[in-house]
Amino acid sequence: MSEHIGRPSNINIINSAFLIGMPIIAITSLVYYSINYGIGWFEPIIFVMFYLASGLSITAGYHRLFSHRTHKAAWPLKLFYALFGAAAFQNSVIKWCSDHRRHHLKTDTENDPYSVTRGFFWAHIGWVMIDEGEEIVENVEDLQADKILAWQDRHIFLIGFLTGILLPALVGFAWIGGAHGFLGGLVYGGFVRVVIVHHATFLINSAAHTWGSQPYSTENTSKDSAILSFLTFGEGYHNFHHTFQADYRNGHKWYHWDPSKWLIKAASWIGLTRELHKIPANVIESRKMKKTFNEKVDASEIDTHFQEKFKECLKQLRNAFNDLKKRRKEYKTAKLSKKSESKNNWKAIKQGHKTRIKQCKKRISKARMEFKLLVESMRLNIDKKPVPA
Numbered sequence: 392m393s394e395h396i397g398r399p400s401n402i403n404i405i406n407s408a409f410l411i412g413m414p415i416i417a418i419t420s421l422v423y424y425s426i427n428y429g430i431g432w433f434e435p436i437i438f439v440m441f442y443l444a445s446g447l448s449i450t451a452g453y454h455r456l457f458s459h460r461t462h463k464a465a466w467p468l469k470l471f472y473a474l475f476g477a478a479a480f481q482n483s484v485i486k487w488c489s490d491h492r493r494h495h496l497k498t499d500t501e502n503d504p505y506s507v508t509r510g511f512f513w514a515h516i517g518w519v520m521i522d523e524g525e526e527i528v529e530n531v532e533d534l535q536a537d538k539i540l541a542w543q544d545r546h547i548f549l550i551g552f553l554t555g556i557l558l559p560a561l562v563g564f565a566w567i568g569g570a571h572g573f574l575g576g577l578v579y580g581g582f583v584r585v586v587i588v589h590h591a592t593f594l595i596n597s598a599a600h601t602w603g604s605q606p607y608s609t610e611n612t613s614k615d616s617a618i619l620s621f622l623t624f625g626e627g628y629h630n631f632h633h634t635f636q637a638d639y640r641n642g643h644k645w646y647h648w649d650p651s652k653w654l655i656k657a658a659s660w661i662g663l664t665r666e667l668h669k670i671p672a673n674v675i676e677s678r679k680m681k682k683t684f685n686e687k688v689d690a691s692e693i694d695t696h697f698q699e700k701f702k703e704c705l706k707q708l709r710n711a712f713n714d715l716k717k718r719r720k721e722y723k724t725a726k727l728s729k730k731s732e733s734k735n736n737w738k739a740i741k742q743g744h745k746t747r748i749k750q751c752k753k754r755i756s757k758a759r760m761e762f763k764l765l766v767e768s769m770r771l772n773i774d775k776k777p778v779p780a
């Protein structure tokens with residue numbers, strides 16, 4: 392691409408050798424191991440153990456905690472992320488987050504380190520294999536001031552080797568014993584797992600900027616893909632994430648597959664995480680409506696009548712959501728004094744709260760329905776317009 396001409400490009404020998412060499416080592420050792428030892432329960436379990444530890448350290452740790460500060464975490468959890476994030480061989484938290492924060496600030500521009508506008512391959516892996524000028528580490532002063540992260544940055548490759556290669560081999564040895572256990576841990580918990588975690592993460596930069604839907608914004612190439620979320624601990628809801636990067640969830644509905652969100656939430660129950668930041672439901676839904684509305688407006692002349700109706704829809708939705716929040720809070724408070732009420736009294740109180748909550752939900756559904764009708768009438772209006780000669 393023309394804008395990249397003038398930047399000196401060099402192949403990064405270490406990174407390229409690692410990214411090409413590791414899959415070769417993984418496949419060769421897997422074949423050798425399978426011929427000599429076969430496969431039982433031990434191998435998949437050790438794979439899953441290290442896959443979860445290193446994969447979640449990247450998604451919940453490197454990404455949602457350190458890059459985006461969507462919540463706070465206690466030091467033992469931070470240390471865990473630093474140790475097992477290193478095992479994923481994606482560099483230190485400080486360097487990873489510097490790139491990632493730049494990716495969000497400069498998405499799809501020439502300053503986006505893994506911009507998909509330079510092609511799928513570049514966004515997936517090319518940007519790691521090719522150096523363009525000096526490595527820039529910026530906008531991470533907060534992370535550089537953290538003792539655990541500064542220590543991890545200084546010893547990243549040694550830590551990665553110890554937790555990502557040696558540790559799985561030792562766990563295998565302790566479990567099964569002999570060369571069988573040592574090699575089984577090394578191959579499944581080490582080599583094969585590193586390759587799979589690598590490419591699953593890389594897919595977020597490539598596939599999640601190529602395939603999927605854009606329910607919240609078309610300002611950049613980020614897409615939502617439920618399928619990708621299964622491979623990446625919930626990171627596939629990437630259009631949502633680019634729109635609301637301060638949210639600790641990527642799959643914001645309870646049924647969205649997002650194990651990183653579940654881990655962060657579960658950790659809060661035992662005090663390992665706190666101050667989990669959530670974008671309010673009505674803000675998320677309004678954003679979705681605005682996107683749909685603006686698409687229709689683009690296709691027609693801006694009609695003030697539609698604009699007014701749309702504003703009214705958003706107002707209704709916002710008020711209904713706010714009231715729902717209040718009613719739920721009231722119900723929660725009432726539950727605290729449940730014991731002081733007689734059984735029958737409590738039954739009536741409970742019923743009253745439930746009815747009021749139901750009414751709010753009905754108002755939300757009504758606002759949604761009115762928005763649907765508005766979009767439909769806008770569509771008919773567009774269709775009615777004569778095609779200019």
Ligand SMILES: [Zn+2]
Nearest residue numbers: 491495632636
């Ligand atoms: Zn991000």
Ligand SMILES: [Zn+2]
Nearest residue numbers: 494596613629
């Ligand atoms: Zn992205």
